[in-house]
Amino acid sequence: MTDYVALAARIAALTDGETDEVALMATLACELHHSDARFDWTGFYRVVGPELLKIGPYQGGHGCLVIPFARGVCGAAARTGDVQLVPDVDAFPGHIACASSTRSELVLPVFGAGNRLIGVLDIDSNQPDAFTVTDAEALKGILSDVFGTL
Numbered sequence: 001m002t003d004y005v006a007l008a009a010r011i012a013a014l015t016d017g018e019t020d021e022v023a024l025m026a027t028l029a030c031e032l033h034h035s036d037a038r039f040d041w042t043g044f045y046r047v048v049g050p051e052l053l054k055i056g057p058y059q060g061g062h063g064c065l066v067i068p069f070a071r072g073v074c075g076a077a078a079r080t081g082d083v084q085l086v087p088d089v090d091a092f093p094g095h096i097a098c099a100s101s102t103r104s105e106l107v108l109p110v111f112g113a114g115n116r117l118i119g120v121l122d123i124d125s126n127q128p129d130a131f132t133v134t135d136a137e138a139l140k141g142i143l144s145d146v147f148g149t150l
């Protein structure tokens with residue numbers, strides 16, 4: 001399990017003063033991905049138009065480029081504004097499998113200032129039921145610290 005206190009401190013130091021969304025996403029994708037062996041794909045999908053996500057910085061194998069809000073776990077997070085904690089991706093209607101090895105997934109909406117939806121953070125694991133509410137809450141806090149004033 002990740003030491004989220006140390007991870008948040010490291011991310012705060014690395015991103016201090018930075019306001020460029022892509023630079024921030026690239027830094028978080030790297031630090032999050034390498035912080036925990038459960039994380040087999042870690043990346044962002046950005047809101048690029050009405051009801052449309054496009055891939056952003058990520059770590060791991062190839063990710064699909066475009067996701068409408070109507071599809072997938074990422075689309076559900078963007079559409080509802082709610083965290084998607086998926087213990088079994090095969091049981092999630094409309095899950096988009098970028099890799100056949102993915103077993104569980106955690107997707108969080110990313111909000112800027114004024115609760116503006118910027119995109120989503122997607123973390124896939126090859127382990128079943130890999131993610132917990134503790135992961136979701138800690139990552140929500142990190143995302144708010146980094147993107148919440150943009």
Ligand code: SME
Pocket residue numbers: 041062063064067071072073074075094095096097098099105122124
């Ligand atoms: N599984 C996601 C798609 C993105 S790939 O996992 C990187 C979904 O269902 O939205």
